[in-house]
Every structure is written in structure tokens, then in C-alpha cells.
Amino acid sequence: xxxPFWNKxxxxxxxxxxxxxxxxxxxxxxxxxxxxxxYSKKLAQAGIGxxxxxxxxxxxxxxxxxxxxxxxxxxxxxxxxxEMTDVVRVHSSSGTTGIPTVIYYSREDLERWTDxxxxxxxxxxxxxxxxxxxxxxxxxxxxxxxxxxxxxRVGMTVIPISGGxxxxxxQVMKDFQTTVLHITPSYLLHIHSQLQADGIDRASLSLxxxxxxxxxxxxxxxxxxxxxxxxxAFNSYGLSELxxxxxxxxxxxxxDMHVWEDAYIVEIIDPETGENVExxxxxxxxxxxxxxxxxxxxxxxxxxxxxxxxxxxxxGRTHRRLSRIRGRTDDMLIIGGVNVFPSxxxxxxxxxxxxxTNYQIHVDKKGALDRxxxxxxxxxxxxxxxxxxxxxxxxxxxxEVRSSIVINPVVELHEPGSxxxxxxxxxxxxxxxxxx
Amino acid sequence: xxxxxxxxFLENRKGRLHExxxxxxxxxxxxxxxxxxxxxSFGVLRIVVDKSDEAVALLRENGFVANFTxxxxxxxxxxPGGLAAVxxxxxxxxxxxxxxxxFVEKHxxxxxxxxxxxxxxxxxQVLARHSISVVTRKEIEGL
Numbered sequence: 001x002x003x004p005f006w007n008k009x010x011x012x013x014x015x016x017x018x019x020x021x022x023x024x025x026x027x028x029x030x031x032x033x034x035x036x037x038x039y040s041k042k043l044a045q046a047g048i049g050x051x052x053x054x055x056x057x058x059x060x061x062x063x064x065x066x067x068x069x070x071x072x073x074x075x076x077x078x079x080x081x082x083e084m085t086d087v088v089r090v091h092s093s094s095g096t097t098g099i100p101t102v103i104y105y106s107r108e109d110l111e112r113w114t115d116x117x118x119x120x121x122x123x124x125x126x127x128x129x130x131x132x133x134x135x136x137x138x139x140x141x142x143x144x145x146x147x148x149x150x151x152x153r154v155g156m157t158v159i160p161i162s163g164g165x166x167x168x169x170x171q172v173m174k175d176f177q178t179t180v181l182h183i184t185p186s187y188l189l190h191i192h193s194q195l196q197a198d199g200i201d202r203a204s205l206s207l208x209x210x211x212x213x214x215x216x217x218x219x220x221x222x223x224x225x226x227x228x229x230x231x232x233a234f235n236s237y238g239l240s241e242l243x244x245x246x247x248x249x250x251x252x253x254x255x256d257m258h259v260w261e262d263a264y265i266v267e268i269i270d271p272e273t274g275e276n277v278e279x280x281x282x283x284x285x286x287x288x289x290x291x292x293x294x295x296x297x298x299x300x301x302x303x304x305x306x307x308x309x310x311x312x313x314x315x316g317r318t319h320r321r322l323s324r325i326r327g328r329t330d331d332m333l334i335i336g337g338v339n340v341f342p343s344x345x346x347x348x349x350x351x352x353x354x355x356x357t358n359y360q361i362h363v364d365k366k367g368a369l370d371r372x373x374x375x376x377x378x379x380x381x382x383x384x385x386x387x388x389x390x391x392x393x394x395x396x397x398x399x400e401v402r403s404s405i406v407i408n409p410v411v412e413l414h415e416p417g418s419x420x421x422x423x424x425x426x427x428x429x430x431x432x433x434x435x436x
Numbered sequence: 437x438x439x440x441x442x443x444x445f446l447e448n449r450k451g452r453l454h455e456x457x458x459x460x461x462x463x464x465x466x467x468x469x470x471x472x473x474x475x476x477s478f479g480v481l482r483i484v485v486d487k488s489d490e491a492v493a494l495l496r497e498n499g500f501v502a503n504f505t506x507x508x509x510x511x512x513x514x515x516p517g518g519l520a521a522v523x524x525x526x527x528x529x530x531x532x533x534x535x536x537x538x539f540v541e542k543h544x545x546x547x548x549x550x551x552x553x554x555x556x557x558x559x560x561q562v563l564a565r566h567s568i569s570v571v572t573r574k575e576i577e578g579l
Contacts, residue, residue: 197499378445378501385443385505387473387480394477413478414447417499 001252003315004127006119006154010262011317018318019057021262025290026060027051033296035081038074042066060265060288065274066300071101071241079295080104087294091240092140103142103240104294110149112291113243116263117150120249123258123315124234126180126209128155133178135169135187136214137424138162142244143214147182150246156180163187164423166194177206185217185225185233186426189357192228193416196380207231213238213245215425216304216325218343220350228357235324241300242287248322253314256321263291266322267299268308271329282307284329285322303329305341333431335363336370340405342429345374348400354382354393358419363431370433372409374401377416437572438506438556440488445501446472446479456481459498465491468576469509469550471537482537484509484550486577508556509571510563511546518547522568529562531555 005011013021031051033039046062047053054060071079080087082104089105105113126132132151138144144162151158161172169191172178181188188210195202207229212222213236225233237257238245247264248257259266265288268277277283285304289297305328309321327341334340342361349355355376362373376397378390390413397411420427446452453472460467460483469484485491488504495502512518519538526533532554539548548571553559563570 380496380501383443383445383501383503385441385480385482385503387475390445390478390480391475394475411477412448413445415445415499415501418447418449 001314002125003252004122004125006122007115011119011123011258011319013262013318015318018261022265022290023054023057025262026057026265026288027054029288029290029296029298030054030063032081032293033298036079036296038070038078039296039298057265060267060299061276063288063298065286066298068101068241068301068303072099075099076102079297081296082106082294089145090140091142091145091244093240101241102295103243103292105243105292106294109243109292109294112263113146113246114149114153116243116260116291117146117246118153119260120236120246121147121150121154121156121211123249123251123317124209124211124232125252126154126156126211130156130179130208131159131176131206132156132180132182133159133161133169133173133176135161135163135181135183142238142240143182146238146244146246147211151180151182166191166423167198170194170198170200173205173207179206179208181207181210181231183210183212184214184422184425185212185221186215186358186422186428187424188212188225188229188233189221190421190423192225193357197417202230209234211236211249216327216343218347218350219324220347224350224357237304237322237325239302239304241297241302242289243292247287251313251315251317255313256309256323258313258317258319259308259322261319264289266308266320268306269301271301271303271305279308279320280310282323282326285325305329331429333361333363333429335372335405335407338406340372340407344404345401345409346428348404349374349376349397352393352397352400354379355397356380356416358416358421359428360419361429363429363433365433372407373412374409375412375414375419377414377419380416437508437560437570439484439509439571439573439576441505441507441550441552442483442485442488442491442495443503443505444481444483444495446481448477448479453479453481456495456500459494459500460485460491463490463494465494469537469539469548471535471550473535482550484576505552506556508551508553508559508563509576510549510551510568511541511571512549514540514545514547519549522549525562525566525568526559531559531562 087104091103093101136143210233234250237248248259267286268283271284285302304325306323356379358377360375394411466486473480534552536551
């Protein structure tokens, strides 16, 4: 297998040289952080008053964690380390839950981030000859613009179509013979349903690759995408607090995502105790941004659950790989006293071929008991008219889910296209239990 | 001769059966026989219509999950014991029926029986041996 690189020297740098770069950049990031009202206070409490207080990488552990609420509390400018005149772009989280969080970028910050995204794109095997249809939302959300500039940097032909308007998306794929998509996995599955519904032959499209991200998804969902659309799907990871997409990305091996360790320091902690766990153990991902001056972030608790691989990747990169996100510490459902991550349910139902591309998880209360209802759309081609086969399918889904999470779900079969469709991030869990 | 039955997946939603039937009606497709198999959470509508290819294309275009199923249709006299006489032949000849439904035809003294057999070819041999003629596709279209 040919392994393409954007910056081979950095991507295959030996670990000790990589750690040397990390230490240098960490000191620099501490220096930037000390200029923000938020971190000057926080670092002083930890006895860090200058970059020189960081002697080695292990000193990072003296730095207190930063959580989402810290960013909300310091909104709008508590994290700013430069003058506003030096800020050339602002991104912000959606703020659907209250006060938004805001991130600032200087020109150099954008330059470094863009270079990292070019590295991600090239790692998947995409190249300047490709036609890149960017179906992530543009705007304050980092997904759209981030990859946009990365793709331009690579030299691809970029179609900045943003999300939504499915029929037009498909038309554009045909018109320009798009080869690479950047899209959420749920939207890509919806695109497939639309192709089926419109009777569009896959052979009339030129799709080779999909860069999928912005929402957690299971390995079985990826396989389903790859089978249905005859495409290679690459998982990506990022969050606006850490610039946006490009924190970690899959290479041509597609065996989990390389964290660009010259740009980020990744730690995995036990979310209960805050202690670092061993490589290979699952825990909460904590990230330190080494390349953003305007709004530095140290030891950010992402609430994403994952683990770091201990084995090196076949591609030769030395940057460690992060597993796919297994769930979020805050998306865990407690159903009848049992902890359930939606990803566990998805993992089970997406490997069943009769299940189409859309599903929803509902939790409600029936009397005093929690009830889990899984709504799935059936795959039309596999419906041969037998009610008994459909009932057996329902039973099969029920047993698969129960074997994984111990809870006995109610399974509802639905017609394709009847469950809500998402053209951006999917909202698959509906919890209607009364809040206590 | 086998004829075509159309099976339509019906999710458990108010008015869904009405939507299927009015779609067919509005497009001049006539339902000859109908039954609904139901479970606790969904149903399967089974219909025999005059223009089955057209009906399935129309249903799929409108977002329904629909497919063809081969069935065998027989006409029997609309009188006591008419159905039992046919069933006796099946029972004594080991012909297994997966499901069946019946319709009484207007302006005639016949009832239409629709059978889904485990082994349709074998069932037809048995019917032929007992000189029971099956309804052809042409006859269904012209009913």
C-alpha cells in the first residue's frame, strides 16, 4: 500500500524528538496562556508563573483541567491572549445549551491549523487531482471552514456547498464528478437513501472517499457506509475548543486516528478521579493545544471517551492513534439503573443488514419503569412480504441489543424515510422522561 | 399458473392503510382481493390488483415499501362447503399453506381464494390432478 505524507519528516519523527518539540511548544503555550485573565489566575494557583516552571512534559500534570463551563464563564474575552486587532477569525460553539463558547484565531493560528488539515487530507490518500465537496456546515461551526482551507492548501478543487439540500448535493456530485466528500456519517447514510429513492445509479457518480466526522459513530456504521456507497470512509476527530477538525485523523490504514502530537498533547484520564490511565485503557480524552496563540487551551476535558493504541500503525507514522469515540461522559443514559451509551446500541443495530440507514433511540417512562424504544427503518430491498420474517427481525434486533446492554428494548420497525432526517449533526436520542 | 400479490409494509401509524388505498384508487388501480397481516407493531398489507407492475412502481415512488409475492388463486363455488372441498385436497396431499384469504365476487356465484403455498409448484400439480383450474393473470386483470 502506498502511504502518502504531507510532511513526512514530522509525521514519522522518532518519539524523543517529537517529545522535544512538544516540550518546546508547551512552554510557548504556557507563555501565551499566562497572558489571558483566565489562565493567569488558574496557573498561579498551581504555582506556575512562567514557562520556565515547566521543566519536562510531566509538569503538564500540574496544570489544572479546563472544562467547558470555564470557557462559558470567561465568555467573551477571558481566554484571549492577544489584542483583538491580531485576531483574524472567530469560531463559536452553537450555544444551544445557554452561553456559547468562543474561540479566537490569529493569522499564524489559522496558518498552523490549515497546515494540519492538509496533513489529515493527504493522509487519507486524497490528492490535488481530487474534487472535494465540503458538505459540512460553514459558519461559526469549525467543520466547514476548517477542511475548506485544508483542502485548498492541498490543491484540491473545493466545492464549498455546505450542508443541506440533498437533491442539489447529488446533482453537484454528478455535475462536477466529485471524488471526496466531507460529511457527517448520518447525512451520508441519508444521501444513500436519497440515491435509492431517486433510482440514481452509483456508477453515475465518481465518489472514492468520504471524510466523516462531527458525530460519534460505530465501526459497523462505517462498514455500512462503505458497503452501501462503495466508498472508503475515514474517521476524523476534532472539537472547536482545540481548533476544530484535524486533531486526529485516519490514514490509509483506516485503523483509528493519528493524533497530531506535534500540535496537541493527548492524555486519557479516569473521568471519576482525574488520574491519567495507562495507554490502551479507556477514559476521557484530555487535550492541550500547542499551536494556538490567540485562545490557548490547556488540558481541556473533552468528555469524549476513547483509548490510545499501544501498537504502532502500519503506515509508519509515529503519532499515536486514538480509538473511535466510544461515547461521551455526558451522553450516557441511565436506563433502569443501567449505564448505556447510545454507541453501544448503534454498534449492534448497524451490523444487521435488514436495518436501513436511519434509527432513533427513545427513552420514556411507563409507570415507574424506564422504557427503551429503538426505532429503525427497514431496508426496502430486503422486504419480501413476509410478516413473520419482519417479526423475526424485530426479535433479532431485540436480542442483539439486550446481549450488549442487558436491557430489553421495545423495537419498532419503520418505513424508510419516516424517521427525522439530519443534514448536519444527527440527534438520535430522545429522552422524554420527566427530569427529577 | 401463479399470479402476483403485492405486499406492502405498513408501519403502525394512523391512516397509513387509507393512504395506500387512496393512492391506488386515485390512479385507477382496482383491488381484487385484500388482507392485512398484523403484528403488535406493524402490518403487512397483501393485495391482488388488476395492474400489479404499475401498482408497485406507484407505491415505491410514493415512499412505500412494496414487493411482489407469488400466489395461486382458485375460484370455487360460493356455497357451503366450497372452501372445505379444496382444503381437503390439500390436506390429503400434503400441500402446506402459509396463508390464505378469500373474496366473494360480485355478479357471480364464485368466491376467489388466494393461497400462498410453501411449495407452489407442487400445489399446482395437485390442483391439476384434481382438475381444479387456477385463475390466470389475464383473468385477474380482467375481473
